[in-house]
Amino acid sequence: MSEKITSSNQPHNQDSAPVKTFSEELLEMAELDTDSVLKRLETQLTGLSEAEAKLRLEQYGVNEMAREKRQSVLMHLMNNLKNPLVILLASLALLSYLTGDLRATVVISVMVVLGVVLRFFQELRADNAAAALKAMVVNKATVVRDGKEQEISLKLLVPGDVITIAAGDMIPADVRILSAKDLFLDQAALTGEAMPVEKKSDTASKDMDNPLEIANLCFLGSNVISGTGVAVVVHTGEKTYFGALSVSLVEQRELTSFDKGINGITWMMIRFIGIMVPVVFIVNGLSKHNWLEAFLFAMAVAVGLTPEMLPMIVSVNLSKGALIMSRKKVIVKRLNSIQNFGAMDVLCTDKTGTLTEGKIVLEKHLDVRGEESEKVLHYGYLNSYHHTGLKNITDEAILKHGDLEGSLQANVKYRKIDEIPFDFTRKRMSVIVEDETGLNTMICKGAVEEIMACCSSVEIEGKVLPMLPEYKDSTKKIVDDLSAQGFRVIALSYKEMPGASDEPVYGVKDESELILLGYLSFLDPPKESATEALKQLADLSVDVKILTGDSEAVTTYICKEVGLAVDNVLLGSQIEAMSEEELAKAVNTTNIFAKLAPNQKEHIIRALQSNGHVVGFMGDGINDAPALKNADVGVSVDSAVDIAKESSDIILLDNNLLVLAQGVMEGRRVFGNIIKYIKMAASSNFGNMFSVLGASAFLPFLPMLPIQVLTNNLLYDFSQTTIPTDEVDADWVKKPRQWKISGITKFILVIGPISSIFDYLTFFIMLNVFNAWNNPALFHTGWFVESIFTQTLIIHVIRTNKIPFIQSRASWPLIISSVAIVAVAAWLTISPFAGTLGFVALPSLYWLLLAAMMVGYVVLTQLVKTWFVRKFGD
DSSP states (O other): OGGGOBOOOOOGGGTTSOOOBHHHHHHHHHHSOHHHHHHHTTOOTTOBOHHHHHHHHHHHOOSOOGGGSOOOHHHHHHHHHTOHHHHHHHHHHHHHHHTTOHHHHHHHHHHHHHHHHHHHHHHHHHHHHHHHHHHTSOOEEEEEETTEEEEEEGGGOOTTOEEEEETTOBOOSEEEEEEEEEEEEEOHHHHOOOSOEEEOOSOOOTTOOOGGGOTTEEOBTBEEEEEEEEEEEEEOGGGSHHHHHHHHTTTSOOOOHHHHHHHHHHHHHHHHHHHHHHHHHHHHHHHHOOHHHHHHHHHHHHHHHOOTTHHHHHHHHHHHHHHHHHHTTEEESSTTHHHHHHHOOEEEEOSTTTTBOSOOEEEEEEETTSOBOHHHHHHHHHHHHHOOSOOOHHHHHHHTSTTHHHHHOTTTTOEEEEEEOOOTTTOEEEEEEEOTTOOEEEEEEEOHHHHHHHEEEEEETTEEEEOOHHHHHHHHHHHHHHHHTTEEEEEEEEEEETTOOSSSOOOGGGSOSEEEEEEEEEEOOBOTTHHHHHHHHHHTTOEEEEEOSSOHHHHHHHHHHTTOOOSOEEEHHHHHTOOHHHHHHHTTTOOEEESOOHHHHHHHHHHHHHTTOOEEEEOOSGGGHHHHHHSSEEEEETTSOHHHHHTOSEEESSOOHHHHHHHHHHHHHHHHHHHHHHHHHHHHHHHHHHHHHHHHHHOSSOSSOHHHHHHHHHHHHHHTTTGGGOOOOTTGGGSOOOOOHHHHHHHHHHHHHHHHHHHHHHHHIIIIISOGGGOHHHHHHHHHHHHHHHHHHHHHHHTOSSOBTTTBOOOHHHHHHHHHHHHHHHHHTTSTTHHHHTOOOOOHHHHHHHHHHHHHHHHHHHHHHHHHHHHHOO
């Protein structure tokens, strides 16, 4: 495939050269030695100058892929025009024009234009809001410019930039490795290969034809699992391997459950239209014997059933919700993830930084007998000081402990020879240092079990003794006692290597025959806000499950401290022995999972999803990326490693579960307002058309003129445009909400026909009280007004499960828009447009009867709604 992808992203001196295939360019770079690569790209190890980088940025453009670029204004407009509801209305407008109904053509066209324009500007506003929010979460690369390392936004990288990479970093572009140390990458996004691949700076052989298999090339879309390296940028943006593929592939994003729900509602309404409109057409044609008139009326009915404002209501709700959430320090990367955020009923999270402060302090440095040891502290400091990989919170705690930098003089008295970076399989890392006497010492620190497995000896009071069973037993007791007190414990070991090589040639095989020196214990105290946050999440019916690689003892201690139940704990070793069915059963009754391997987090999430849960996962580390991608909603924090942020849907600017709880509530509020509109529009429209069907069967004239149906629908649509400003009842947001198309259909079928009862009552009044049998205009006017008044009033009944106006009141914008629309409807009957629209003035008695009907309509709908909620839920 790669041979067919071309690139023009050439260095300066190649502008006039023939365009080469993407694969050939990279192969040439891979076959050159590092000096030739730098020369070819017109750069050097000290990096580009800022001036040169600026020039290249103008020449090559920003380092962004097609999927990250915002749609043009024209594309926004085209997408709005492609909406099935817009196409339906436009078709009806064209048919009206072809059949000579110019008034209907004008009204439908106005509806199309208003719907498209309103949605266009609202989506443009939402897009701007999303772009502004995304700009608050910036992934950065470490680049060498003017000989100095600095962090810059990924999009500012240019060909020729020299970068440094380490564990946790995303590869920010397609790069050629200049130097590397134990550098392993995850290329699964590009190749599908789950196993990490090692990258080196060695020149590639000329018989290699697949760039992805070449050890000195790294690609955008991969990330560093372990090790360190220095590389030079070859391609950026769409000229990268991943970027070129994304132009045609990544645009087709998988539909979220939110998208599927909206599509389901749209097609449900189209099916209603497909059934009702032909029936109305046939009934009117047979009863009135005017098939052209029946056809025009049926088209108006089709428009009346169409929820034109659905796209706009959805866009406004999502963008408004995202902006509100941003003020609560919750950044939404993908607007459609808001619904999943609100639907989440299980939150899986690590304890570090969520239940705890995430700022650990080195409390104790103990020898193998559990007594304070300065040597353990010094060796721990040398290890953390000299390794160049991703420094985690334990490294930071060691480096901040006391004034060891001045007293130990780690950079003066000790010279680093090599390092063996941390990885999640070994769970340890080593550095090799040379002291002033020339002696090489390997210092290895990591998880207690993994370090113990590499040790054959222990040091006690300066003496090296064989590792006897009693030392293993005492180690376990010391570690268990510390863990039970909430301490995180890591072990420290070493071995001296007289006459060993001073070259960086050490590997994992050298981590053997070590001497156990002691332990470093850290305290990460519980957050003061954690207990309250867990209570809020419980009140929101979100079940919190802790997924951690830490020990069972430390995890249960912290969970008890913050009030989280610890009735059932499942360890990674137990999960490993379970089948998928056994795990699916166990995850429902377990809320603490400890000593997990990275892939086990993903297995737990999938097991929960198989049980029908909407699962959120909160993580910030390298090993959290797969779980973040597989969760229904991935949540990370701004301080997370790049790959974790890139894999997330939601970013918290404050690593706090209280912030997350507020975001969940806002997600539910947004979804609640969308559901309100669907229930209001669909049930009201369905009820009206049900009335049309019945009236068409016995009236000697059309129940309402097509132009009046269209005007009615247009006014009702406008009355609902303020729904996004409305509040949602506190009771409604207390539990997770998912799309339930069947439930919405039931609501439409139950609530919709209630309006027909009062429509038929209006028919009776107009025909028998006001003798409108021979006065179609009076009948049309009376039903038009009653329809608008009752439809608009019922918004306030359907918007809440409580008693409207008394227990729950709409927002002021929604109240004002409701009053304004009914006022306009009443005014139209006596306005200069009355004749054009076919209206006449209504008798005074009509308004009194209308008031009585409205009271009855509200009471009956409230009673039926209350019964419906009790029987079927909300």
